[in-house]
Amino acid sequence: MINYDFPPYRPPNEASSALIRVSHGCPWNRCLFCTMYKTVKFQPRSLEEIKKDIDTAVHIFPEARSVFIADSDSLVMKDSEKIICYIKSRFPHAERITSYARAKTLMRLGAERLGKFHEAGLTRVHVGLESGDATTLSFLKKGATPQEMIAGGKAARQAGLELSIYVLIGAGGKDRLTEHAIGSAFVCNGINPDFIRLRTLIVQHGSLLEEKMKAGQYRPTSPLQKLTEVKLFLEHLDVQDCELVSDHHSNTIWVDNTIVYGGVNGILPAEKNHMLEVLNQTLQRLFHAREEILDATILYERGVISSL
Numbered sequence: 001m002i003n004y005d006f007p008p009y010r011p012p013n014e015a016s017s018a019l020i021r022v023s024h025g026c027p028w029n030r031c032l033f034c035t036m037y038k039t040v041k042f043q044p045r046s047l048e049e050i051k052k053d054i055d056t057a058v059h060i061f062p063e064a065r066s067v068f069i070a071d072s073d074s075l076v077m078k079d080s081e082k083i084i085c086y087i088k089s090r091f092p093h094a095e096r097i098t099s100y101a102r103a104k105t106l107m108r109l110g111a112e113r114l115g116k117f118h119e120a121g122l123t124r125v126h127v128g129l130e131s132g133d134a135t136t137l138s139f140l141k142k143g144a145t146p147q148e149m150i151a152g153g154k155a156a157r158q159a160g161l162e163l164s165i166y167v168l169i170g171a172g173g174k175d176r177l178t179e180h181a182i183g184s185a186f187v188c189n190g191i192n193p194d195f196i197r198l199r200t201l202i203v204q205h206g207s208l209l210e211e212k213m214k215a216g217q218y219r220p221t222s223p224l225q226k227l228t229e230v231k232l233f234l235e236h237l238d239v240q241d242c243e244l245v246s247d248h249h250s251n252t253i254w255v256d257n258t259i260v261y262g263g264v265n266g267i268l269p270a271e272k273n274h275m276l277e278v279l280n281q282t283l284q285r286l287f288h289a290r291e292e293i294l295d296a297t298i299l300y301e302r303g304v305i306s307s308l
């Protein structure tokens with residue numbers, strides 16, 4: 001049996017990456033909507049253990065052209081530079097070495113230190129913005145303000161790292177829909193990331209957000225409201241050479257068992273009008289639908305889908 005510590009989560013676009021687990025869990029672990037590491041105590045792994053896994057990964061992922069460092073927020077590790085250097089030496093043909101990172105961690109590390117990580121071989125960081133609305137971020141216990149999100153994102157960009165930002169559609173619920181959409185666009189505009197990835201919030205069973213929802217403190221949005229939010233967000237985006245990506249099934253909307261929306265994808269600003277047109281047409285379709293409109297939230301609630 002192979003003695004190797006597989007990380008439980010990775011972004012969808014890292015599906016063919018070699019996965020290297022340098023820590024267990026999330027050092028923050030307080031976001032209301034997140035259940036990923038709720039049962040895992042944050043624990044950095046030793047450099048020796050990590051190097052052994054990197055040596056093993058070379059054989060498990062012989063074709064890998066990219067390497068993903070896990071779990072969440074792994075750049076807090078004191079040995080980050082050494083780890084990245086070792087990955088680079090063992091995967092010399094890797095075109096991409098990436099990691100999850102909290103914006104606040106990026107802000108604390110600063111552009112100079114992040115620049116050292118970049119020199120060592122790190123190429124991209126995946127950052128969960130979730131929302132650019134201060135009230136929503138605070139409610140969700142994200143642990144960072146919009147200003148800190150911008151500072152962290154800018155530090156990564158100044159260090160030469162590619163930046164992939166995740167925006168959580170529905171994060172503000174019905175009550176903060178407008179502020180969440182416009183605030184998120186404002187933060188993205190302040191950073192100008194390379195990628196903006198859309199995820200739609202599904203309130204998971206056992207999450208702290210589910211408790212808030214049951215107590216009436218969070219009111220989830222309907223499929224129509226979610227699309228309206230995406231449109232508002234996109235209308236307020238003013239970024240250059242940025243790819244908007246909807247690469248998650250949580251964005252899907254069905255009418256009468258037919259997928260009518262899988263998300264918008266395109267380069268900004270060149271394809272903005274086309275994406276807005278897709279949203280307008282889908283909104284019209286939903287507005288006039290007589291059949292039942294379903295999204296991932298509804299299917300999850302009904303037990304039709306279980307894994308996110």
Ligand code: SF4
Nearest residue numbers: 026029030031034072
């Ligand atoms: S969303 Fe990210 S930062 Fe928040 S608890 Fe989950 S893993 Fe940690």
